[in-house]
Amino acid sequence: MEISAQVICIGNEIMLGHIANTNAQFVSGKLSCIGIKTSKHLDIPDDPNVIISSIRKSLAESEIVILSGGLGPTVDDLTLECIAKALNKKLIFNKKIAGQIKAHFKMRKIKMPANNMRQALVPEGGIPIENNIGTAPGLIIPVNGKVLMAFPGVPFELYPMLEKTALPYLKKKFPLGQIIKSRVIKITGLSESRVDEMIEDILRLTGKIQMGIYPHPEEIQVKITVTEKNEKSADRIISKIEKQIKSRLKDHIFGYDNEKFEEIIGRMLQKSKKTLAIAESCTGGLLANRITDAPGSSAYFKLGLVTYSNESKHRLLGIPMETIKKYGAVSKETASLMAKNVRILACSDYGIGISGITGPGGRTKTKPIGMVYIALSAKSKAICKEFRFSGTRNLIKYKSTQAALNMLKQANN
Secondary structure (H helix, E strand, C coil): CCCEEEEEEECHHHHCCCCCCCHHHHHHHHHHHCCCEEEEEEEECCCHHHHHHHHHHHHHHCCEEEEECCCCCCCCCCHHHHHHHHHCCCEEECHHHHHHHHHHHHHCCCCCCHHHHHHHEEECCCEEECCCCCCCCEEEEEECCEEEEEECCCHHHHHHHHHHHHHHHHHHHCCCCCEEEEEEEEECCCCHHHHHHHCHHHHCCCCCEEEEEEEECCEEEEEEEEEECCHHHHHHHHHHHHHHHHHHHHHHEEEECCCCHHHHHHHHHHHHCCCEEEEECCCCCHHHHHHHHCCCHHHCEEEEEECCCHHHHHHHHCCCHHHHHHHCCCCHHHHHHHHHHHHHHHCCCEEEEEEECCCCCCCCCCCCCCEEEEEEEECCCEEEEEEECCCCHHHHHHHHHHHHHHHHHHHHC
């Protein structure tokens, strides 16, 4: 038995590109964990006719339809009324929800606007899902053996309602006897085409196994997805495929699933009891920001300097002006001294120096936009590499930090 779901996200702000639709991705990911595949994502405007027709069409095509957005108290929040019309059901005032909404405002010591009582209306036969963060409850509505669910569009309200109430309900209503499990392998230092070439035969696996390859800035993700009867069986298949990939990509693999590179580096430094200092120019402190995003970074991160001007490189890091004038601020010589001198200044085990041209100005005939020098200094070794990154200014900055983290990982292996 295969059960399919459709996710409909409602809002003019999505259609105009004012906000990113992360809800569809989250909902589909959680549904797959209980063996339910999403067959379609729909983004639609706050238009009653579009909402009503979309609900009816999706219910005709799938067993589960999940709506996101339009449950607020304002005039453009039309989802409740549209659900009622689409299903030919009345909206019934729910005293319990009304009490919860009033209590929400009382706790915050704010006078409740009268229009918030619209959120206490429930289509007949609907099961409210309590919202412990906002005022809009979620809804579960059984429809002739199928299920329509509705949630507020605010992600931090939707997520707990889906996980705590909606998923257990669906799992009980549709006992599929299967799960869908995924594993993401994160790779850096290789292009997408090179990764594809190295594991091409593995990426061609089919049947209960789905393989995918997804490019990100200076990072390639390979995703293994397995549909199996239970978690143990899925884990066994994933582990076998993962071992094959690891045997080929080796040190280019830096992490898995939701792991962040900076967190992995943090654990690595803590384990080896090594410390780090950073001198940045073109990245403007982005690498230090990423390092300090990891909890516990104070144990290994000693100093971060943004030496953006030539004068600051000279005054704070002691780099001779003669060196900068002869080789340039963007050079192997300058980046190497940045790494070495910040390490000495901080008395750390590692020092990193970054200098480059992120554009749109600053390029020369010999130094194009995207040229970045990244140096790593340790007591026993010194490395400096030249990179040629493409993309926007912000993208070049991010790619530079990714490459710097990878250099640190390789040095500490």
